[in-house]
Amino acid sequence: MKIDHSQPLEYGTHQNQMNILGFWIFLGAEIMLFGTLFASYFTLENGVGNGPSGAEIFEITPVLMETIILLTSSFTIGLATHAMRINNKKATLAFLAITLVLGLSFLSVEVYEFIHYYHVGATLQTSGFTAILLTTLGTHGAHVTFGLFWGFFILLQIKKRGFTPETTNKSFIFSLYWHFLDVVWIFIFSFIYLKGMM
């Protein structure tokens, strides 16, 4: 295997470069997926029927907590990638672990939020609005849940094998995924929550 040492290790082989490019193409498709969810949300958001509207069920405190937690986790995964590039295994593992703990906290707040919606009578079957709201939030939440498992296995691999062209490539790609989830959340925060509470 030919390793180009003028590049960071995660780009070092041809295979690695292709993996990263391939993942960007996947992210392009994910942008379109969330685009369709937002299009459906804007279409259905006024169809509240006998159920509650966004302004009635959204709470600023949990939403703000989720936003700050996810923004911070996006920062710490960026620091993990940086630590990896300066070959600091301990710091990489620490930042990766912090990111996963923040991801888990985000998910706990979201679960609390979903329970709250259930108690105020906003379920998947209540109205067009609640259906698309929970589908959009749930799709994002499912991505975060998947990311938690993925990130945890990468953490174990780096711990066991150290920095190799494979493990650095995997953790770089994971960091792209995690940043992407933060970008999606920014749009959910702005155009679902803040717009709904305005």
Place this chain on the structure above:
Amino acid sequence: MKELFPAKQVIGFVFSLILTAVALTVYFLDMSFEMGITILLVTAFIQAALQLVFFMHAGESEDKKAIYTNVYYGIAIALVTVFGTLLTLIWGYM
């Protein structure tokens, strides 16, 4: 310790917090719908661009061109989907 917190990442993080605070003004201050949506559109898209460039290292590899072309393609399709839907299903009936 200092080398673990590069300026670029810290600045990116601080900016994203500031943009979040600006977006929050639509909730805490009284303003028209048009004004609020304008603020949200501006803060959300700047913040997304910030993540892409500061954190995702989008411009640093050899296939930079292919990566940006693909991202712009995804964004264009998403925007056409969202605004096309609004145009045909919502705005047309107002």
